[in-house]
Amino acid sequence: MNAQGRVSGWVGSYWFEAIPRERMVVFSRCIHGVLLLYLLRFDGWVVDHAVVPQEYFQPLALTRLLHLPPPTTVTMTVLRVGLGACCIGALAVTWLKPRRGLLPAARVLNALVFLGALVWLLWAFSYAKVDHDRLTALVALAVVVVVPGVGRGDDQLVGWGLRTIQVVFILAYPLSAISKFRKSGFLWANNATFARAIVRRGTPIGKWLLNHGLLLRVGQWAFISFEVLAVFALLREPRTQRLILAGVVGLHLFTYATIAIHFLPHTICILAFAPLEKLLDRGNRTALGTPSSEYSSAATTT
Amino acid sequence: MLLLICSVLVATLTVFGSLWFTDDAFPFAPFRMFSVANDPNGLVSAMAVRVEFDNGEERLLRAGDFGLRRAELEGQTRSDRWADTAKLGALAASYNRRHSRQIIHLQIVSISVRLRDGEPTDETSERVIGDWAADRYDGERATPNLPPDEGFGGFS
Numbered sequence: 001m002n003a004q005g006r007v008s009g010w011v012g013s014y015w016f017e018a019i020p021r022e023r024m025v026v027f028s029r030c031i032h033g034v035l036l037l038y039l040l041r042f043d044g045w046v047v048d049h050a051v052v053p054q055e056y057f058q059p060l061a062l063t064r065l066l067h068l069p070p071p072t073t074v075t076m077t078v079l080r081v082g083l084g085a086c087c088i089g090a091l092a093v094t095w096l097k098p099r100r101g102l103l104p105a106a107r108v109l110n111a112l113v114f115l116g117a118l119v120w121l122l123w124a125f126s127y128a129k130v131d132h133d134r135l136t137a138l139v140a141l142a143v144v145v146v147v148p149g150v151g152r153g154d155d156q157l158v159g160w161g162l163r164t165i166q167v168v169f170i171l172a173y174p175l176s177a178i179s180k181f182r183k184s185g186f187l188w189a190n191n192a193t194f195a196r197a198i199v200r201r202g203t204p205i206g207k208w209l210l211n212h213g214l215l216l217r218v219g220q221w222a223f224i225s226f227e228v229l230a231v232f233a234l235l236r237e238p239r240t241q242r243l244i245l246a247g248v249v250g251l252h253l254f255t256y257a258t259i260a261i262h263f264l265p266h267t268i269c270i271l272a273f274a275p276l277e278k279l280l281d282r283g284n285r286t287a288l289g290t291p292s293s294e295y296s297s298a299a300t301t302t
Numbered sequence: 303m304l305l306l307i308c309s310v311l312v313a314t315l316t317v318f319g320s321l322w323f324t325d326d327a328f329p330f331a332p333f334r335m336f337s338v339a340n341d342p343n344g345l346v347s348a349m350a351v352r353v354e355f356d357n358g359e360e361r362l363l364r365a366g367d368f369g370l371r372r373a374e375l376e377g378q379t380r381s382d383r384w385a386d387t388a389k390l391g392a393l394a395a396s397y398n399r400r401h402s403r404q405i406i407h408l409q410i411v412s413i414s415v416r417l418r419d420g421e422p423t424d425e426t427s428e429r430v431i432g433d434w435a436a437d438r439y440d441g442e443r444a445t446p447n448l449p450p451d452e453g454f455g456g457f458s
Contacts, residue, residue, distance in 0.1 A: 015306055048369035051400060053392035056370065056378060061326045121329070127370060128377030130325040132333040139312060146305065157305075164309040168316060175320035176333040182321075184339035192420040196340035199415055199422055200348050213342065213420030 017159035021151045022277035024158045028149025031140045036087045046124040050076040063122045071123045083116035094149045106148035114141040137265035139168045165272040173230035189220045206258035342420040354407040383451035385432025406436040
């Protein structure tokens with residue numbers, strides 16, 4: 001096989017592996033479910049931005065590009081209700097049997113969810129503080145526009161979608177390490193970085209650790225070293241991948257236990273690595289129906 | 303092929319964002335949450351809002367009481383500058399529109415804890431870095447002792 005053939009073979013097997021649609025069905029439910037949870041519960045602070053004086057509105061580049069004005073109580077409520085309704089709709093279609101028109105309907109709903117979530121986040125972060133755990137979720141919401149969680153049967157598009165999410169998910173770790181070096185250099189690992197975070201917003205476990213400065217410093221070295229090494233999860237070597245993903249779970253459990261931050265919109269995307277179709281029992285998988293001709297043709301022409 | 307180009311573009315922008323962009327470029331902003339180191343023998347600071355109501359009660363409020371997250375207040379209020387009085391007035395006015403108990407005096411305070419060898423001590427301090435009062439307020443006010451804040455300096 002010549003070099004061109006090897007490259008195209010690698011591209012095909014890495015980016016377009018045939019994966020059961022059922023995996024995307026469950027993934028899509030998870031990502032839309034988490035978004036709904038945030039709208040109803042965790043993102044209450046975004047709603048509060050509607051009452052903040054306009055002097056505090058610091059629009060991001062994309063906010064300026066879209067000419068988005070600061071939110072008002074009315075516009076924020078309309079967006080929250082509309083986005084919530086689309087989210088429920090997007091969840092509901094994953095339970096429907098494939099039939100003519102379901103795939104385009106799912107795409108339209110998912111596109112509305114993506115656009116609504118984008119505006120939601122632009123209003124959230126145009127006040128001088130950006131949460132970096134939302135990029136992976138945004139990418140996942142964009143992916144389910146192209147590959148909605150409906151239907152069944154193996155599909156290379158599912159492989160493409162999940163691989164894209166995996167790449168962005170994993171890149172977050174080494175790139176976080178780079179940002180730490182950019183901002184603080186090696187002082188990040190040597191100084192009282194964890195202590196600062198725990199003093200500002202620590203949990204009881206975190207506050208207990210505060211009295212063990214050396215342990216925290218060792219933890220900082222371990223943390224940043226792991227972030228750099230996490231990039232190897234992009235290899236398709238199952239043992240390495242499992243080891244690193246277990247480390248990722250450990251890292252987030254530590255963060256949650258010490259400073260009560262779960263980065264859920266990002267961490268939920270670890271499910272892009274999991275054989276989620278196994279969660280659907282045989283009965284449920286049958287209920288999803290058989291691939292329709294409309295579905296198959298739409299999938300192959302995308 | 304188009305889908306592959308999209309994936310590579312997203313991954314490239316994510317990497318570029320971390321290396322050269324600022325938060326302004328969200329969603330392709332650097333992953334810089336918790337990227338700030340702290341001197342093991344230095345101060346750990348957090349901002350809060352001290353207010354006095356028209357009934358004479360004094361309280362320390364959270365940024366959240368004004369619709370902002372603490373990090374947003376801190377992102378827009380430099381601790382080495384005297385906060386813009388007009389902006390603090392707007393904050394008080396917004397609060398007063400939503401509550402029957404009216405704020406007549408508002409100060410931004412930076413509360414610090416001293417670290418020793420990376421562990422917190424009992425040594426705490428408080429600095430006023432901004433002060434606004436309603437016309438009818440006749441109590442004591444803080445004197446500006448820092449250079450004036452010249453507005454939001456942009457995303458870092």
